[in-house]
Amino acid sequence: MKVLIIEDERFAQDELKRLLAATPYTIEIIECFESIEETVEWFEENDEPDLVFMDIQLSDGLSFEIFQQAKVTCPIVFTTAFENYAIRAFKVNSIDYLLKPIEQKDLEAALEKYTNLKSEDEEGSVSLSVDQVQQLLKLSDEQRDYKKRFIIKSGDRLRHVSVEDIAYFYAEDDYTYLVAKEGAKYIISFKLDELVKQLDPNDFFRLSRKYIANIHSIKLVNKYFNSRLEVILQPETKDQILISRVRVPEFLSWMEK
Numbered sequence: 001m002k003v004l005i006i007e008d009e010r011f012a013q014d015e016l017k018r019l020l021a022a023t024p025y026t027i028e029i030i031e032c033f034e035s036i037e038e039t040v041e042w043f044e045e046n047d048e049p050d051l052v053f054m055d056i057q058l059s060d061g062l063s064f065e066i067f068q069q070a071k072v073t074c075p076i077v078f079t080t081a082f083e084n085y086a087i088r089a090f091k092v093n094s095i096d097y098l099l100k101p102i103e104q105k106d107l108e109a110a111l112e113k114y115t116n117l118k119s120e121d122e123e124g125s126v127s128l129s130v131d132q133v134q135q136l137l138k139l140s141d142e143q144r145d146y147k148k149r150f151i152i153k154s155g156d157r158l159r160h161v162s163v164e165d166i167a168y169f170y171a172e173d174d175y176t177y178l179v180a181k182e183g184a185k186y187i188i189s190f191k192l193d194e195l196v197k198q199l200d201p202n203d204f205f206r207l208s209r210k211y212i213a214n215i216h217s218i219k220l221v222n223k224y225f226n227s228r229l230e231v232i233l234q235p236e237t238k239d240q241i242l243i244s245r246v247r248v249p250e251f252l253s254w255m256e257k
Contacts, residue, residue, distance in 0.1 A: 001051060006032075006033050007105065008057075008058045016102065020107070022104060034058065036058055043070040043071070048074040051077065054066075057081075075114055075118075077097075077161055124175065133186075165177070165182075167190075167229075199212065205251065213233055227248065228244060
């Protein structure tokens, strides 16, 4: 079984490869891509794989956009950290839906479903229709879900951290760090600009160019000169965090939600 993986988190790529290797199926992973652009280019130049595992939220947009730009007729298994019930409604025929962190039993059930469908349809026409793609795009816009967990690397192991356990994110040099409530710090493969779109704005606020904080991590807010505000986070940060004068009303409104 030739498999293509579309996933923009390297840790998630590695974990999916490990899980696939542990199944009773003979699987050849032919490529791994992280964006819509490179995936579209690959489909335009290569024969289709037997099966695609595709993350819904990629670095440059929703993966559903791939189907608008390239002809894709092979079966798809969507993977995502977003619990979107609208997507679950399409868990029929070739479409399956796996919530991250992916469980071995769920992955094997998806592979079994694929093999059963393939044996029933020798021509392999178990693919997404244009109408289904358009409906998925529409539902994703109407029922937006926010990221509920992050896959992080701890030594040689992969684990997940729920957003409820995250105090804040910050950028330093060319890295983005996730800081958990208990103080543990992890490097993640997202920029702050990407995180702003993926986090629930009721719970997270971009305090500055370098920091995005969970409401529960805000320990104190002090008045600062020039009508600015100083934000003290818990766990403690090494940087002073100031809310600019023009953003103070927006910040206070968020605090009162």
